[in-house]
Amino acid sequence: MAQGNTRKIFVGLKSATPVIALIALFSLAATSLWAADASKITVGLSITQTGPFSAPALFELHGYQLAADEINQHGGLLGKQINLVYYDDQANPSTGVQLYQKLITSDRVELLLGPYETDLVAAVAPIVTRAKMVMPALGANIGNYQGQYPYLVQAIAQTAQYMAPVVDLAAAKGYKTIALLVQETQFPKEVAQGIKDGAAKKGLQIVFESSYPPGTTDFGPLVLKAAATHPDVIIGATYLVDAEGIVRAAKAQNVNAKMFAFTIGPVEPEFNTALGPAAQGMMGTTLWFPTLKTPGNAEFVKNYQAKFNQMPDYHAAVAYSALIALSKAVQQVGSLDQTKIRNAMLNLSFQSVCGPFKLNNTGLQIGYSSYVLQWQNGKQVLVWPKDAANATPIIPHAGWN
């Protein structure tokens, strides 16, 4: 009987197949027609709209949308209104590849924007390059911008820059030694390399370095070993969960240092909700902050809140600036000639809401840096570099009790 039911379902599916195919065809035709509208410039991308990685990606999408709106309000691009065409890649690189294929060959979009995160950027880079279309990409790891994908330009700070101002702050306070805890994955490893290079330049010494696999839950042994070297500064090249784990272990074992700083973790509001009072004094870095005095930043925050009814985060600001950068290059060129747009982007130099946007001759971002933030009394404040700060850093760390 159960088998009979299964068969029925299969038969049902079979008879529905032509209908599904027809719907698919229609929707394809509809998007193609839409894309061919001559009064508009279509800008295409895939973005992670659903699934566990969608939260930061949606901020990026909103950033793009806000930039498109503003450009359209100011007369559009080359006299035409921007029409954003985007699909959900569900954070799956192979889906991303198919979608960029579709954007390029069937939707025939005129400009491209990048998807969310390094893995997807790396996956779509070859197709975008083959199609010779410029793509401002929001992948921080530097591997994609070494000249092999000439049409990719990096519209986010390089990974190695993420902790540069932390090392700078430590040096400015006269601290001498750093203990480095590194998650054994690509992004944190590149962050760590940046920290080591920065420390060498500023005369700080790495007295301890150890890596751990993602998924590590017990950080007790690791922080104890780090503590044995009595570092002035403990830096974690981390994501969120491991940053929280290290703070918990340091508090429980009463491991003290003058400064604690982590990548990613402290920039997320969840870092504070998960750690409560233990988050006090913890430092992290961000690529953008609402109080930055960069040109247009106050309006960006105001317009974003008006449109999406929430505060923007750095993903939104970086994406917003990426589309602004692309539109500036297109305006300069005066046409949609992709090679010319690419060259214009490489020579572009302007103050975005995130700071100075500038590329080297292989498309690597050399203008953007990051800003040090600290959790003070349940709030994030910007503490370094000094000219961008809205609060003074509370250091040395007051201890765990």
Place this chain on the structure above:
Amino acid sequence: MLHDYALLTITGLLWGGVYLLMAEGLNLIYGVMKVVNLAHGDFIVAGGLLAVTLFSTYQLSPITALPIAGFLLLLVGLAVQTGILERLVGGGSQAEIRTLLATFGLSYIVSNVALLLWGGQVQSIPFLQGAVKVGGLAIPENLLVCSIIAFIVAGSVHFWLTQTISGKTVRATAQSELGAASCGLNIKMIRAVTFALGSAMAGAAGAITIVLIPFQSTSGGDLTVQSFTVIALGGLGDYVGAVLAALLLGLTQSFTSYFLGSNVAAAMVYLLFIVVLIFRPQGLLGRAGRV
């Protein structure tokens, strides 16, 4: 040095308790029903995220959230067993495959519902972040509490299974469904109670371990694998075996990550698993067909 050894031993044993806490529900269900509940980890996650909501919205501590999460997951478990698993027909190895597939599908449903309810962000609760000082050793409070709860649960389930009539009927069912049924036991009800209880244990475990290990909606798969490793190492369905296995895993992890680095520690757990499978394929204390 002695100080370090003592601390590593204690925290290792306590982490063993945490692994045990997460694996206990899976063990009970497998022991009685020979069903590997692949949604087990997702039940843990659901319990944990529920505790986060109770904490952030009603300021309820995870200790209070623990029975609430346990009760809600008990209802979920009851519904799953009577609504889905009990209705799958076919016996023998076919039944095992079918329940495996059904719980695999269930794991997707539970994790995606969790994603809709709580979003994808990793969450945790600031609770018991201090340490208990014992003769110069700092033992993390959250670790201690999780572990104590684990051993209490393990002890009571063991007592229930071996010392009470209702527990003995459950073990009888585990040994032979046909035999138990022919003695007049209502095996349908026993299965429903077992699955519900196992699910409740997962939910309760999640509510307290989230203070120690942050979860996100999709963490369930990893937790299932981790829990399965513990019960397979101990001998599937064997209670005392699972306790030993969990403690052994905790100790191995704590010592190897201190002396050989965290990367080696991650591999060491599975190395240990392989060694046990080669020399004692039934697990540390596993015996065929008994609980």
